[in-house]
Amino acid sequence: MRTALVIGTGLIGTSAALALAGRGVTVHLVDHDAAQARTAAALGAGTDAPPEGRVDLAVVAVPPAHVAATLAEVIKADAARGYLDVASVKGGPRRELEATGTDLSAYIGSHPMSGKERSGPLAASADLFEGRPWVLTPTRDTDTEVLNLALELVALCRAVPVVMDADAHDRAVALVSHTPQLVSSMVAARLREADETAVRLCGQGIRDVTRIAASDPRMWVDILSANPGPVADVLAGVASDLEETVRSLRSLQADDAAERSAGAAGIEDVLRRGNAGRARVPGKHGAAPASYETVAVLISDQPGELARIFADAGRVGVNIEDVRIEHATGQQAGVVQLMVEPSAAPVLSASLRERGWALRQ
Template sequence: MRTALVIGTGLIGTSAALALAARGVTVHLSDHDPDRARTAAALGAGTDEPPAGPVDLAIVAVPPAHVAATLADAMRRGAARGYIDVASVKQGPRRDLEAQGCDLSTYIGTHPMAGKEKSGPLAGTADLFEGRPWVLTPTRDSDTEVFNLALELIALCRAVPVVMDADAHDRAVALVSHTPQLVSSLVAARLEEADETAVRLCGQGIRDVTRIAASEPRMWVEILSANPGPVADVLSSVAADLDETVRSLRALQSADQDKRQGGAEGVEDVLRRGNAGRVRVPGKHGSAPTAYETVTVLISDQPGQLARIFADAGAAGVNIEDVRIEHATGQQAGRVQLTVQPSAVEGLTRTLTERGWSLRP
C-alpha cells in the first residue's frame, strides 16, 4: 500500500492515518468538517489535499448511519482500488450498500476493537490499535486484493486481524462493547443527584465502572441505533439478573432464616458467575487470560513519585503489566497498584522496601 484516503477524521480515522503516515504511506484526509481534516493534517496524519487519482485503499471512518452513503459516493467516484469501513456494526451498512446496488467485491467491512472515551482528531494516536483485535467481515464476493489491502492496513497499524461473520460480530460487540457503555452510563447516572457527601467517597471501584460514561452521547446514540436488537437482548438478560439479585437482597432483610439463607446464596451466585466471566477476559495484547498479582505502594502527591516507582521497578528487573492510581479522599496521598507477574512479586516488594517505599496489603 502506497496511498490511502481516510474519510472521517475523528478518533479512529485520525489514529489510522497517523499509523499509516508514520510508516511511509501517503495519506489523504477528508471530512465533512474541513477544520477537522486540517487539524488531523497538522498532527502529521497526512494531507487534506484531495488525491490526484484513485488511491490504493479508502478507509471510511464515519458514524454507522452514514457509512453506506459515504462508501457509495466514494465508489461512484472511483476513489480507490479497495474500500473498507471501521464502524462498530457490520451487517447494517452492508445491507444498505446492497440496496443501493453497489459493487461489493471491492468492499470489506472491518472494525478495530480500540477506542477511548474521548473523540475527535486531537484524541488520535498512532499506537491506538497496537495489539488490539481488528475484525474483518469478508464474504464470498470479497476480492482477494481488497482483503490483502485490509490485512496490510491492520499490519501497519500493528493490530491483530480477526475474521468473523458480520452477524456474529454485531452480537459480539453488543455484549463486550455496547452493553458495557450503557451499564456504565446507568451507574454514573445515579451520581447526578447523589448527595455531595456520598460523591466525595468515590473510590477506584466507581471510577473504573464509570470511566467510559464520559463518552460522547450523540456518537453512542448513532452506534446503538445501528445495533439495537442484539444490545436489547443482552440488556434483557442483565435485567433478569438484576431482578433476581434485588429479590435476593430483599430476602437478606427478612426475619426468616431460610429466606436470608436463600438471599445470601442468590447474591453469592451472581458474584461467582461474575468471577467466572471475568477470568475469560483476554490478558494484555489479546493473549490468554493471565493471573497477575498486585503490589500496592503508598505515594505522596508530589512531582516525580510515579517516575521513581517505575525506575525502581526497572532496577528490580520487573515489567509492570498494568498500573492503577487510587487517590485518598481529602488527603495529599494515594496508592499505586502495580500489576505484575506472580513470579515478580517477591523481588519487586524487596526492592521497593529497600528503597524506602511504604507498601500496603
C-alpha cells in the first residue's frame, strides 16, 4: 500500500491515518468539516489536499448512519482499488449499500475494537490499535486483493485481524461494547442527583464502572441507532437479572428465615454467574485469563514515584503483569496495585518493604 484516502478525521480515522503515515503511506484526508481535516493534517496524519488520482485504499471513518451513502459515492467515483469502513456496526450499513445497487466486490467491512472516551482528531494516536482485535467481515463477493489490502492496513496499524460474519459481529459488540456503555451510563446517572457526601465516598469500583460513561452521547446515539435490536436483546437479559436481584434483596428484609435464605441464594447466584463470565474475558496478550496476586503499595502523588516502584520491582526480576491505581479522595496519595504471578508476590512484597515502601494488606 502506497496511498490511502481517509474519509472522516475523528478519533478512529485520524488514528489510522497517523499509523499509515508513520509507516510511509501517503495519506489524503477528507472531512465534511474542513477545519477538522486540517487539524489532522497538522498532527502528521497526512495531507488535506485531494489525491491526484486513484489511491490504493479508501478508509471510510464516518458515523454508521452515513457509511452506506459515503461508500456508494466514493465507489461510484472510482476513487480507490479497495474500500473499507471502520464503523462499529456492520450488518445494517452493508445491507443499505447493497440496496443502492453498488458493486461490493471492492468493499470490505471492518471494525477496529479500540477507542477512547474522548473523540476528535486531537484524541487520536498512531498506537491506538496496537495489539487490539480488528474485525474484518468479508463476503463471498469480496475480491482477494481487497481482503489483502485490509489485512495490510491491520498489519500497518499493528492490530490483530479477526474474520467474522457481519451480523455475528453486531451481536457480539452488542454484548461486549454497546450494552456496557449503556449500563455504565445508567450507573453514572444515579450520581447526578446524589448527595455530595455520597459522591465524596466514590472509590475505584465506581470509577471503573463509570469510566466509559464520559463518552460522547451524540456518537453513541449514532452507534446504537444502527444496532438497536441486538442491544435490546442483551439488555432484556440484564433487566431479567435486575428484576430477580431486586426480589432477592427484598427477600433479605423479610421476617421469615426461609425467605431470607432464598434471597441470599439469589444474590449468590448472580454473583457467581458474574464470576464465571468475568473469568472468560481474555487476559494479557489475548491469552486465557490468568490468576495474579495483587501487591498493594501506598504511594504519594509525586513525580517519579511510579517509575521508582517499577524500577524496584525490576531489580528483583519481577515482571509486573498489570497495574491499577486507586486514588485517595482529597489526599495527595493513593494505592498502586501491582498484579504479578503468584510465585513472585512474596519476593516482590519483601523487596519493596526492604526499600521503604508501605504495603497495604
